[in-house]
Every structure is written in C-alpha cells, then in structure tokens.
Amino acid sequence: MAKTNFQYEKRQRELEKKRKADEKARKKQEAKQHKGDDAPAQDEDSGEEAQQEHDPA
Known part of the structure; x- marks a missing residue:
C-alpha cells in the first residue's frame, strides 16, 4: 500500500x-x-485642520 505524502498535503x-x-x-x-x-x-476637512495646527500664524 502506498504511503500518504503528508508534506505535500500540508x-x-x-x-x-x-x-x-x-x-x-x-x-x-x-x-x-x-x-x-x-x-x-x-x-x-481633516487635512485643513491638520495644516492649521502646524501653522504658527
């Protein structure tokens, strides 16, 4: 009887x-x-707020 190839199945x-x-x-x-x-x-909108936070003016 042939052996099962477990490595192939895995x-x-x-x-x-x-x-x-x-x-x-x-x-x-x-x-x-x-x-x-x-x-x-x-x-x-979120991008504009981020720019305002980083802008020192």
Whole structure:
C-alpha cells in the first residue's frame, strides 16, 4: 500500500490558507478604498485642520 505524502498535503493546506488570507485582505482593502471614495469631504476637512495646527500664524 502506498504511503500518504503528508508534506505535500500540508503544503497544499498552507497555500490554501494563504490564498484565502490574500483574498480577504484584498476585499478589505477594496472596501476601505470604496468607503474613502464616498466621503472625500471628510478627508479634506481633516487635512485643513491638520495644516492649521502646524501653522504658527
């Protein structure tokens, strides 16, 4: 009877975990980008406040 190649199976499980993690990270990044596109006014306001804080005048 043939022996099971446990190293191959383990490597395949690791690759599948990595693929799933990469896909999840990609979806999370897309959602974050999409959320940022919907509210550009908030980013502009916070940027102006940051400039005022650093401006000594």
